[in-house]
Amino acid sequence: MRWDGLFGDLDAQWHAAEQQDLELRVNELARMEAARLTLADALRGGLGGEVGAVLRNGVAHHGLLQRVEDQWMLLLEGGRSVVVPLAKVLRVSGLGPARASRRGRVHHSLAAALRVLARNRAVVVLELESIQPSRLRGVLDQVGADYVVVQQLADGVVRARDNQQGRVVVPVEAMVSIMSAADNEF
Known part of the structure; x- marks a missing residue:
């Protein structure tokens, strides 16, 4: 009987050590998996929800998170769309614990989103x-590899030849957000 109790105790200790080792491995795997996630993955987990994003220039945008790509996110803020380069984000509030990897094989870069706005001749800010905080209002005339050409427009007026204020080149790196009417297709 004593031997049965001794072997039973040793067996229980072995099972407890195995369980502890398994839990340590699972926790380490979970940490390794979390380390592979990107900001875009964290944002994708909040798609369809309300978020707030504070940008590097101190401006905050609050809206419905509609789309997340590797380089940018799209918010619906009131009656306008706001494209935010992820590299310009200081912090995001309103996200839950859900994370989601990118689906599909087509990657839409920030330049691709800017080309849609240029093609549509959308008035942007x-x-x-x-x-x-500094703002520039106009129409994207050209989207280069790392810059855009903007036909500047006077504030508060519609696009017409008599209110154009010249063309200016803006490095993409200098843009913190791009705002346009909500009906633009992204």
Whole structure:
């Protein structure tokens, strides 16, 4: 009987050690999996929900998270769409614990989103990275590899030849957000 109790105790200790080792391995695998996730994956987990994003220039945008690509996210904020380069985000609030990897094989870069706006001749407002918030209103005439050409428009007026204020080149790196009417297709 004593031997049965001794072997039973040793067996229980062995099973407890095995269970502890298994839990350590599972926890380490979970940490390794989490380490592979990107900001875009965290944002994709919040698709369809309301989020707030504070950007590098101090401006905050609050809206419905409609789309997330590797380089940018799309918010519906009131009656306008806001494209935010992920590299310009300081923090995001309103996300839950869900995470989601990218689906599909087609990747839409920030340049691709800007080309849609240029093709549609959409009036946009570019928020630029600067010490004080700076905005530029106009139409994207050209989208280059790392810059855009903007035909500037006077504030508060519709697009017409007599209100054009010249063309300006803006590095994509300087753009903190791109706002346009909500009916643009992204």
